[in-house]
Amino acid sequence: MNQTRTFLIFALLALAYLLWTDWEKDYGPQPAPVAAATTAPSADGSVPASSGSTAAIPASGGSEQAGQLITVSTDVLRLTIDTRGGSVVRSELLNYPAEPRTRNNPNPAPARLLDDAPEHFFAAQSGLVSTHGNAPDHRALFQAAQTSYALADGENQLKVDLTWTGADGLKVTKTYTVNRGSYVVDMDQRVDNGGSAAWQGNAYQQLQRVAPATTKSWFQSFSDPSSHSFFGAGWYSPQDKFDSLGFTDFQKKPLDRAVTGGWIEMLQHYFFVAWIPKPDEAATFSTSVINPNTAAPLYLIRAVGPALNVAPGQSATSTARMYIGPKLQGTLDAVAPGLELSTNYGWLTVIAQPLHWLLSKLHAIVGNWGLAIIALVLLIKAALWKLTATQFRSGAKMRKLQPRVNALRERYGDDKVKMQQAMMELYKKEKVNPMTGCLPVLVTMPIFFGLYRVIMESVELRQAPFFGWVHDLSAPDPWFVLPVLYVLVMLATQWLTPTAAGMDPAQAKMMKVMPILFGVMFFFFPSGLVLYWVTNGLVSLGQQWLITRQVDQADLKAKTS
Structure with a gap:
């Protein structure tokens, strides 16, 4: 030969191989109509947080009136935080231009990952829920001391506090911590109980986004590298390792699993966002589709933490980390075990x-x-x-x-x-x-x-x-x-x-x-x-x-x- x-x-x-992958995207099995499932939104628009006594978490996303927008800048990230929920609604990767540099465009805008534009909506949200009493979920209105924060020369760390105070004396401080040269964002939710009754609730973190537009022709999809990349949700557990869920499978294979030492994420070509709960605490991972019968449904993956019990005059803190950035191999496992698998090579991983x-x-x-x-x-x-x-x-x-x-x-x-x-x-x-x-x-x-x-x-x-x-x-x-x-x-x-x-x-x-x-x-x-x-x-x-x-x-x- x-x-x-x-x-x-x-x-x-x-x-x-290429024809088969493209055919699967265009003509493969499509999701069945939404059935009544444990992860489907209820009549009041909420989604059960998990299968226990945990309070339902509101399923709305992107529809509430925005609060004040706060900009947080480091040497590699520029984040926009909405005081409505204290959510990260925009992220720009300063070292990764959205378009190649050319003579006519020597300084292109940085690539945007999280995005508050309706057609590209993608947000990292967090909050608290309680079966009784007040709790600030991702719709609550927080307060911030200023509208712009920037890591100064010579500083390696920057903290941004957002506060919420309830009528019953409950105070919640959500703190974002960013570090020089890092795509990891630490997030703490501190609960101070200034009331006269004990407070019990759960902290959660979630990612919501619309699916990317699929208006490209077959020819455009064939020649566009991003068309052959995986878009969807992923999660990791020490027992089952990495798994993923494409947008077309959200309704067919809803996730509902208790995991200790894992993480959840939303993946796209080259970049991803992940929530990493505290490794020694059990969390319930779940997925759902919000407004599934509309032209632009929202796809959600969520992690709900264990119960927080705060006696009067006491405080408790829930911690989590978030990764917002590129799929930099050789560095991600240092952030969290198994995070290297976010570079989704599929069945070719062992070779690639x-x-x-x-x-x-x-x-x-x-x-x-x-x-x-x-x-x-x-x-x-x-x-x-x-x-x-x-x-x-x-x-x-x-x-x-x-x-x-x-x-x-x-x-x-x-x-x-x-x-x-x-x-x-x-x-x-x-x-x-x-x-x-x-x-x-x-x-x-x-x-x-x-x-x-x-x-x-x-x-x-x-x-x-x-x-x-x-x-x-x-x-x-x-x-x-x-x-x-x-x-x-x-x-x-x-x-x-x-x-x-x-x-x-x-x-x-x-x-x-x-x-x-x-x-x-x-x-x-x-x-x-x-x-x-x-x-x-x-x-x-x-x-x-x-x-x-x-x-x-x-x-x-x-x-x-």
């Missing part, structure tokens, strides 16, 4: 994570992600050198047998059974194994798919430049230079190996056209992945030329000796 046929196996499998680790190490050496991809190809080719050398030697020997194979075809005509038997006898006599060419495919195929997921999902490669015209390795080549180079490499490979032994002439003609067809398909692939294939093809072409020359020289020497 020559190099072109080897690639075609890859390309066909890749195309089938080591590839990302290796790419990161290579990037630390060469300083460029494109060069790191080239270095990765060289390492893979070096590791598989003997295996691919065996493939090319077998291909060279089979090519020399082509005249004898053609003679067998003429002898047996349309009798394919006898033709195959005669070919197998010929290969056995000449000690040629036609299956040798499949071995490199079986070894490198998982690498191809794993690298595809790494390039598509790794935020480090987002807007990462290579050289010259390639400004974003996660996006298609804007000038199609790499796809054209790939076509030239594969045509050169075909010239070196014009026809595989035993191939039907009609198939041979099709093989000559396929590199061009798949080169066109590469117009829409991430340029980093095409760079991988161009480099792989060039190295394979050089190796094939070298081994073919060695085989020819060995045959010539045998004839002259």
Whole structure:
């Protein structure tokens, strides 16, 4: 099997994989109509917090009149907190531009994750509920001392207090703490009971958002890397590890589970927001859909903590942390166990994570992600050198047998059974194994798919430049230079190996056209992945030329000796 046929196996499998994922999104099973479930909103618009005596938590989100907006800025984050509920309603990632920097737009706006715009609504909310007595939920109106907070030069930490006072003497102080260089936000809810009766309640944290718009055409979805990424909710427990729930599955598979030492999150391409409850306290994780029959339903994931009991004159504090930022691998497990799995590689995780680790190490050496991809190809080719050398030697020997194979075809005509038997006898006599060419495919195929997921999902490669015209390795080549180079490499490979032994002439003609067809398909692939294939093809072409020359020289020497 020559190099072109080897690639075609890859390309066909890749195309089938992409088509299957897109078909699933557009035509896969759709959610059933909402049934009466424990997580469905009740008649008064509330959702049960959990299956115990915990008070119902209001299910409204985004519909209340906003309070005062407070801006909190660090060196990496700019947060907007609404005093209505003390919710984080907007977050801007200052080190991640929403659009690539260009000559016409040298300072693009930062990427926004949490967002209070109705069409992109995404909020991180928290509050308290009580079965009896007052409690400030995520609709309560808090007070703040000022409208703008910023981490000053020389300071490493900033605290922002919001206060709420009830008529019965209950006072709640919600404190957000941000740190320099960190995407982790600490959040405390301190309850001071100034009344005459004991207070009992529960603290909760939740994420609400609308699903991203799906108005793109199939062609736009195919060429947009974010269309192949997972959007939805995720959670982690030490027992069951990571699990996720796409927006279309919220109604079919509602979550209701008690977890100690876990976390909840909302995921999207490159970025995510997670609530991380106190690790030694049990919390109830649940999901629900708010206003499911409207054009823009809200999808909610929530964590409800254990009961807080506060005697008169006493206080109690509920703590949680929030991560608002990029999927930076190698750092997230230090924030919370299992948070590294937020980079959702799916069933390719076991392959993609080591590839990302290796790419990161290579990037630390060469300083460029494109060069790191080239270095990765060289390492893979070096590791598989003997295996691919065996493939090319077998291909060279089979090519020399082509005249004898053609003679067998003429002898047996349309009798394919006898033709195959005669070919197998010929290969056995000449000690040629036609299956040798499949071995490199079986070894490198998982690498191809794993690298595809790494390039598509790794935020480090987002807007990462290579050289010259390639400004974003996660996006298609804007000038199609790499796809054209790939076509030239594969045509050169075909010239070196014009026809595989035993191939039907009609198939041979099709093989000559396929590199061009798949080169066109590469117009829409991430340029980093095409760079991988161009480099792989060039190295394979050089190796094939070298081994073919060695085989020819060995045959010539045998004839002259």
